[in-house]
């Protein structure tokens with residue numbers, strides 16, 4: 001029997017305990033820690049992931065160096081961090097964007 005985790009989104013829709021809800025949950029974790037061109041193929045799993053923003057924010061805030069996280073390769077994340085050195089909290093930025101997106105969808 002599989003017991004599903006209880007994961008509640010915040011009022012803004014932000015999911016604090018996002019990992020169990022990822023499309024990659026239950027798959028081989030090594031598949032996201034490939035090198036070079038294989039990363040482009042690996043990140044396909046992130047398309048349509050319901051917690052892509054949470055995953056990306058976590059990786060950016062923690063300066064996670066290796067692997068595919070939040071639909072971005074390590075190289076893409078490094079480039080984003082260089083472009084936006086002003087961002088102190090990716091969680092704050094992306095949770096606000098997610099909340100605004102949800103408001104727009106229901107307005």
Ligand code: SF4
Pocket residue numbers: 019021022023024025032045046047049050051052053055056068069070071
């Ligand atoms: S965004 Fe990608 S790496 Fe992150 S939880 Fe979803 S599928 Fe996994």
